[in-house]
Amino acid sequence: MNNVKIIELPKILDRRGNLSFFENCNQIPFDIKRTYWIYDVPGGEIRGSHAFKKSHEFIIALSGSFDVVLHDGTKEVKYSLNRSYYGLYVPNLLWRRLENFSTNSLALIVSSIGYEEDDYIRDFDSFKSLKDESNK
Ligand code: TYD
Secondary structure (H helix, E strand, C coil), X not given: XXXXXXXXXXXXXXXXXXXXXXXXXXXXXXXXXXXXXXXXXXXXCCEEEEEECCXXXXXXXXXXXXXXXXXXXXXXXXXXXXXXXXXXXXCCCCEEEEECCCCCCEEEEEECCCCCHHHEECCHHHHHHHHHHHCC
């Protein structure tokens, strides 16, 4: 869980409306290969509930709010995201779920790899065994 961090993005305040940004490798610690977003989430739904073998992600609540719950095989930590000028850096090999989405929330996620189903660990017990093995 050590490398997980909230990253503040540049914020250009302007009375016409504010502006924030991130660039490849500048504000976030990996090369961006893919961008996707999660939207129109019905109340009470949960997204995620898996880990990635290789991919690193950066998650921003571009609009509204939601929680990112991370589990490293031993403990669970919850991050509430609710501003468009910061995001959560999530390294690989952490179980993660996104929940508690507000109405009209928009989750923007950038990933360090293209979409590969093989990169997913979708079974928590397999994830836990992998972590237990690597901690031996
Ligand atoms: P998935 O990552 O499993 O969603 P969740 O956020 O609930 O974990 O993705 C759902 C489906 O969307 C999955 O069948 C594959 C597809 N998908 C892509 O084709 N490309 C992508 O970049 C992502 C993230 C998902």
